[in-house]
Amino acid sequence: MADEKKLFKVTIDNITIEVEPGTSILQAARKIGGDVAPPAMCYYTKLKGSGGKCRTCLVEVASGSTADPRPMPKLVASCRTNVMDGMVVKNITSEKVIDARNGVVEMLLINHPLDCPICDQAGECHLQDLSYEHGKEGTRYEFERRTFKKHDLGPYIQLHMTRCILCYRCVFTADQLTEKRVHGVLDRGDHSEIATYIEKSLENDFIGNIIDVCPVGALTDKTFRFKNRVWFLNPVDAHRDCSHPKCSGKVTLWYRGEEVFRVTARKDQWGEVEDWICNECRFEKKATADWTIEGPTKVNRHSVISQGHYVGVVRPQEALYDVMGGRAPRLLMDIHDVSEVNRPEIDLSKLERPAHSTDFESNGADRPTK
Amino acid sequence: MIKFSDEKLKKVDEIVARYPQGKQKSALLPVLHLAQEEFGGWLSTEAMDYVASLLKLEPIEVYEVATFYSMYNLKPVGRYMFEVCQTGPCMLRGSDQIIDYIKQKLNIGIGETTPDGLFTLKTVECLGACGYAPMMQLGKHFREHLTPEKVDAIIEECRRNTAANN
Amino acid sequence: MGSRKLLLEKAHVPGIRGYDVYRREGGYRSVEKALKTMSPDQVTEEVKKSGLRGRGGAGFPTGMKWSFLAKPEGVPRYLVCNADESEPGTFKDRYLMEFLPHLLIEGLIVSSFALGSKSTYIYIRGEYAWIPDILEQAIAEAKNNGWLGKNILGTGFDCEIYVHRGAGAYICGEETALIESLEGKRGNPRIKPPFPAVKGVWDCPTVVNNVETLAAVVPIINEGGEAYSKIGVGKSTGTKLLSACGNINKPGVYEIDMTISVEEFIFSDEYCGGIPNGKRLKACIPGGSSVPILPANLLLKTAKGETRIMNYESLSDGGFAKGSMMGSGGFIVLDEDQCVVRNTLTLARFYRHESCGQCSPCREGTGWMEKILKNIEYGKGKSSDIDLLWDIQRKIEGNTICPLGDAAAWPVAAAIRHFRDEFEWHVANPIASQNRNFGLAHYADPLEVVPA
Numbered sequence: 010m011a012d013e014k015k016l017f018k019v020t021i022d023n024i025t026i027e028v029e030p031g032t033s034i035l036q037a038a039r040k041i042g043g044d045v046a047p048p049a050m051c052y053y054t055k056l057k058g059s060g061g062k063c064r065t066c067l068v069e070v071a072s073g074s075t076a077d078p079r080p081m082p083k084l085v086a087s088c089r090t091n092v093m094d095g096m097v098v099k100n101i102t103s104e105k106v107i108d109a110r111n112g113v114v115e116m117l118l119i120n121h122p123l124d125c126p127i128c129d130q131a132g133e134c135h136l137q138d139l140s141y142e143h144g145k146e147g148t149r150y151e152f153e154r155r156t157f158k159k160h161d162l163g164p165y166i167q168l169h170m171t172r173c174i175l176c177y178r179c180v181f182t183a184d185q186l187t188e189k190r191v192h193g194v195l196d197r198g199d200h201s202e203i204a205t206y207i208e209k210s211l212e213n214d215f216i217g218n219i220i221d222v223c224p225v226g227a228l229t230d231k232t233f234r235f236k237n238r239v240w241f242l243n244p245v246d247a248h249r250d251c252s253h254p255k256c257s258g259k260v261t262l263w264y265r266g267e268e269v270f271r272v273t274a275r276k277d278q279w280g281e282v283e284d285w286i287c288n289e290c291r292f293e294k295k296a297t298a299d300w301t302i303e304g305p306t307k308v309n310r311h312s313v314i315s316q317g318h319y320v321g322v323v324r325p326q327e328a329l330y331d332v333m334g335g336r337a338p339r340l341l342m343d344i345h346d347v348s349e350v351n352r353p354e355i356d357l358s359k360l361e362r363p364a365h366s367t368d369f370e371s372n373g374a375d376r377p378t379k
Numbered sequence: 380m381i382k383f384s385d386e387k388l389k390k391v392d393e394i395v396a397r398y399p400q401g402k403q404k405s406a407l408l409p410v411l412h413l414a415q416e417e418f419g420g421w422l423s424t425e426a427m428d429y430v431a432s433l434l435k436l437e438p439i440e441v442y443e444v445a446t447f448y449s450m451y452n453l454k455p456v457g458r459y460m461f462e463v464c465q466t467g468p469c470m471l472r473g474s475d476q477i478i479d480y481i482k483q484k485l486n487i488g489i490g491e492t493t494p495d496g497l498f499t500l501k502t503v504e505c506l507g508a509c510g511y512a513p514m515m516q517l518g519k520h521f522r523e524h525l526t527p528e529k530v531d532a533i534i535e536e537c538r539r540n541t542a543a544n545n
Numbered sequence: 546m547g548s549r550k551l552l553l554e555k556a557h558v559p560g561i562r563g564y565d566v567y568r569r570e571g572g573y574r575s576v577e578k579a580l581k582t583m584s585p586d587q588v589t590e591e592v593k594k595s596g597l598r599g600r601g602g603a604g605f606p607t608g609m610k611w612s613f614l615a616k617p618e619g620v621p622r623y624l625v626c627n628a629d630e631s632e633p634g635t636f637k638d639r640y641l642m643e644f645l646p647h648l649l650i651e652g653l654i655v656s657s658f659a660l661g662s663k664s665t666y667i668y669i670r671g672e673y674a675w676i677p678d679i680l681e682q683a684i685a686e687a688k689n690n691g692w693l694g695k696n697i698l699g700t701g702f703d704c705e706i707y708v709h710r711g712a713g714a715y716i717c718g719e720e721t722a723l724i725e726s727l728e729g730k731r732g733n734p735r736i737k738p739p740f741p742a743v744k745g746v747w748d749c750p751t752v753v754n755n756v757e758t759l760a761a762v763v764p765i766i767n768e769g770g771e772a773y774s775k776i777g778v779g780k781s782t783g784t785k786l787l788s789a790c791g792n793i794n795k796p797g798v799y800e801i802d803m804t805i806s807v808e809e810f811i812f813s814d815e816y817c818g819g820i821p822n823g824k825r826l827k828a829c830i831p832g833g834s835s836v837p838i839l840p841a842n843l844l845l846k847t848a849k850g851e852t853r854i855m856n857y858e859s860l861s862d863g864g865f866a867k868g869s870m871m872g873s874g875g876f877i878v879l880d881e882d883q884c885v886v887r888n889t890l891t892l893a894r895f896y897r898h899e900s901c902g903q904c905s906p907c908r909e910g911t912g913w914m915e916k917i918l919k920n921i922e923y924g925k926g927k928s929s930d931i932d933l934l935w936d937i938q939r940k941i942e943g944n945t946i947c948p949l950g951d952a953a954a955w956p957v958a959a960a961i962r963h964f965r966d967e968f969e970w971h972v973a974n975p976i977a978s979q980n981r982n983f984g985l986a987h988y989a990d991p992l993e994v995v996p997a
């Protein structure tokens with residue numbers, strides 16, 4: 010067809026862009042990018058039917074369209090509301106939105122265990138990011154938090170129901186990626202839970218993807234459990250010729266030193282999986298030899314994971330001498346006399362990567378620090 | 380292995396036929412009611428799996444639904460379940476006192492069953508009988524305008540029915 | 546003089562539940578009239594003219610809802626009757642179905658004809674376990690007499706009605722949750738759009754209407770939309786069923802024509818018959834538990850000092866600050882011995898219990914409100930709890946997928962708005978509040994009229 014497709018003009022936080030009809034407000038805002046893009050805890054581009062539930066992406070529609078410029082009476086879920094031509098949307102420029110989002114974050118947190126220090130998701134948890142960016146300090150909730158009975162999902166996947174925010178993404182994933190769903194949302198209201206009812210392990214060879222779609226630490230990789238912190242790891246893109254017809258074989262390998270600690274699908278800047286991978290790639294292929302390395306994964310500099318690159322770290326000024334009026338502190342015991350772990354001659358700031366135990370081995374100091 | 384009687388299976392077919400072809404999942408709620416009546420007043424995993432196979436569903440689809448609705452019992456219950464409403468309009472007419480009376484009379488707490496397996500006390504939210512409060516559901520029917528005397532009579536009636544049927 | 550009755554006129558005729566008596570009393574005339582002398586669009590037109598508003602609670606104009614129904618070629622359309630009556634205080638549909646089942650079936654046939662629904666479903670709440678038998682018998686009788694089935698009255702119109710029993714979930718009264726439940730799923734409301742009128746049950750265009758709404762189609766067709774619209778006042782046309790309960794002498798279901806005053810409704814012998822034991826009126830929730838509770842002084846007279854009338858406009862006069870809503874017609878009366886905190890607690894518990902759990906503000910917020918109210922009621926409240934409650938309800942309202950969030954927020958908001966001192970008294974007197982109630986206080990004192 011010669012006709013050019015008519016595009017819709019939409020203005021979000023005073024920035025106007027043109028998008029194709031059928032685009033959601035959220036996707037339009039993501040095109041603009043930055044802070045204009047509302048946070049999304051349940052919506053997932055690749056999962057049909059997802060979204061609308063968490064309410065973090067609520068925005069104000071100040072004008073419905075050129076044809077019908079009336080404002081919408083309530084805030085709308087931007088992930089499930091399509092733009093109209095001439096629509097005017099307010100996200101971070103709306104006090105109403107900021108207030109409501111604040112409320113949603115608080116609701117999501119009141120029953121969350123806040124066990125980040127022992128949670129494998131810490132550092133790449135969307136709920137952490139959300140609370141940091143949109144939440145308030147402290148809590149007004151003074152009651153016992155909800156807990157659930159432990160539920161085993163088999164050898165690969167750990168379920169921590171107390172951390173779940175009921176985004177339903179894992180349910181959609183199982184529905185859309187596997188032939189047979191064996192887990193789902195049981196019960197209702199504030200005691201709804203993700204479970205299999207009678208304990209069953211999740212065995213489909215694509216089920217590992219539910220770990221990647223989980224925005225929090227409710228579903229984590231048992232083969233990686235308690236092994237490391239994500240911010241100590243170096244993500245590297247790699248691929249392999251996977252024999253599974255549906256598997257892309259494109260992954261991110263998470264290294265510490267020479268060792269691959271875990272394998273995940275690659276994620277885009279919104280934290281969404283780019284291509285699904287099979288369980289074999291994810292759980293069984295943990296040797297560099299299994300993969301063709303493409304190069305370091307681009308990590309957003311705001312992410313804690315980027316902190317693993319030590320290059321350019323400036324040593325903070327020593328304040329102790331000032332505090333003590335120029336006197337040097339008296340050392341009661343020099344740790345280096347008793348421990349071989351911390352070696353003063355090894356300067357971690359010279360490493361272009363996270364430190365690894367091999368750096369402290371006898372010849373560690375002599376290794377090139379490229 | 381549990382199984383519906385031929386008569387109940389006919390009923391299942393009849394229910395499925397109410398919905399368009401291929402939409403037999405719509406029959407799930409009514410068929411679960413049938414299963415609960417047929418298999419001892421509650422839904423065991425076996426009963427739910429059986430319903431799943433009848434309607435060509437994955438078992439999880441049945442569990443999801445059975446756990447959502449408050450009328451499906453997922454644990455065995457007494458032969459007579461007193462489901463006493465405690466929401467606003469019933470509270471205004473003294474449902475709290477009725478609940479206390481039943482507790483004391485049967486010597487059980489909420490959610491408990493008497494040792495003889497006859498009575499279970501359950502508190503429920505609004506059943507749509509606000510004008511006839513306080514009230515409870517007993518099986519298929521409502522018992523309304525409850526007073527301690529009426530509760531006594533209902534308990535007696537249940538005991539008599541049991542004796543007559545045993 | 547009593548007001549005109551259009552629905553319950555024949556409710557007390559012996560045997561009216563059966564087909565023969567119902568027919569003898571003029572039943573099924575509207576089916577004859579509609580199918581033989583009118584087109585489906587003409588039926589819809591009459592309903593539009595009548596001004597009938599949805600009787601389930603939201604009060605949306607029924608004719609308009611019908612005209613939104615998409616009619617793509619070759620795609621079936623469905624009418625679903627919402628008999629999932631579960632709003633605390635509401636039991637009017639139960640009365641209609643139990644005592645006048647044929648009136649509902651008659652309304653359903655005419656409405657199905659107007660909408661082109663060949664399979665019509667009655668979704669009834671599971672707890673009304675004995676009513677499906679009554680309805681199914683009425684359906685069988687109607688079918689035996691040629692009002693249902695194939696080629697009804699030789700007009701070529703085919704229609705079947707089926708009863709579908711729910712299983713205990715208030716949320717299924719929300720139309721998209723009801724549709725999900727009818728499809729055999731969990732009653733999670735859908736995210737709109739698409740609206741049911743375009744994509745409803747089994748993805749086909751669907752209209753969901755309340756029992757009383759569909760029964761009201763019968764007098765509308767019999768008497769004409771115009772005549773119906775002349776009963777009542779303003780946009781509150783026709784008659785409305787009210788289910789009255791709480792502390793009154795004559796609880797029950799009443800039909801009113803929306804011109805009588807609230808005071809008359811509570812105190813006249815024709816209706817509620819006043820309050821038992823000589824107690825005084827403290828408060829009232831006039832339209833089902835989710836609408837704002839009003840203290841006696843704001844209930845009987847509006848903030849402008851006018852007499853409050855039992856209709857949509859007058860009950861909502863003053864907005865949420867000084868008014869309430871007609872809602873579903875569940876009329877709950879509280880006498881001077883009742884505790885508003887306790888009443889609010891039971892409602893908060895109700896909404897927490899009935900939240901589907903799909904969206905976060907409702908799933909988490911309803912439970913939080915219940916816990917705080919429990920503390921206040923049982924003498925463990927703090928004065929900051931009242932403001933916290935207010936803030937929580939504010940953060941739920943309007944931010945959820947379906948109206949259950951609002952329904953849970955409003956009762957808490959209104960109770961604090963009008964009865965704040967009763968909450969404060971609970972907090973300040975934790976011991977006394979366990980032994981006695983706050984009482985009537987000033988809630989019935991005449992209000993100073995603010996000139997408009």
